[in-house]
Amino acid sequence: MNEKVVILRLNQQQLELLDRTIAQGVAPDRAALVRLALHEYAAKQGNAETAHDRP
């Protein structure tokens, strides 16, 4: 599977929250913040699943 463009529909309040988060240095821009969220959420879910699978 190659790259894919995903479009998020966000209102001005949601964007304000993202922009304030970006201003804290969490990510350089909105798209990067979304991708960071995906990676960190996936990692956390993966850790949770791993922990859950332990005997």
Added chain:
Amino acid sequence: MTDRKVLFEWVMQPGTGKAIELLAGQILRIEQVEGLQCVDFNCFNLHDYKEFMHCGRTRTVHGFNPTKGSFLWSAPPRERALLYILDDTYGRNDVLFPRCSAYVYESAYGFDAHTSCQDIQAEAQREYGLTPDDVHDSFNLFMCTEVTMEGRATITRQETKAGDHIDFLALADVLAVPNVCGADVMRTSNFALKPIKLTVFQATDADVASVPRVPVLKSQRTPKDFRNAVIKASRELRRDPAYVAEFTNVPIVVEEVTVKLSADEIAMLQRLRRPVYGNDDGAALRDILFTWWEERFLGAAESGAPAIGDR
């Protein structure tokens, strides 16, 4: 705390309640005389009765069983911590059930007249000019409740003993209104009504110093912030012909944010997406974004409210 100065003492007999002016820095102790008695509790801002304790806000921040270390909050848009629970020797209280009312006793038990928390509250607060419509949902002290797997709230018997008490420290001047719960045909007070002792103390410096800091935010609005701050005096509701809607942040404008995902990221999205969004990749990714944000940045995401103090 033996060094607290006693300012007032009262024993509420079964079927009664008492409205008490409790000033900031004073403590109201509500104490079992014999044990096994539920107490309903309300309070109002002493200087503006339109601000009052709100079980919903309190429940959101502190859960179904507020106890020592919890605050009692006022309703939106005020949302101030009015009282702080300094001590609670039994540790079982309820913010799920509303006050019992005459309707309950008539509809379920056939009583023409019966002691009920609604009526007792109304009669006690009438001393300060309030009406029965001004009674609001109560904080139910020493009341043992549970939520079933089916989502129903249920009442169980309590095991309080003489001397069990809960201490409220006033953070603002309030009219505090406790009453002996009138439910003698329910298990709330183990099928008997008993007296309850009230004591007002002057808090010590150590008492006051033990209260965790709470946020002071501009969203904690007071009448000076209201577009309409006039208390309505008539009962009839009539449309204001001069009304022009001024809803916050309206219009809500949606903007598109384009995100390019790699093959690995697409696989992550497919693995994590919630079925509710069907084939809508944008909605699925937006859910992940805000779920991540809640978990990383919101203190108490599960309750949808900021964490308070160090509880």
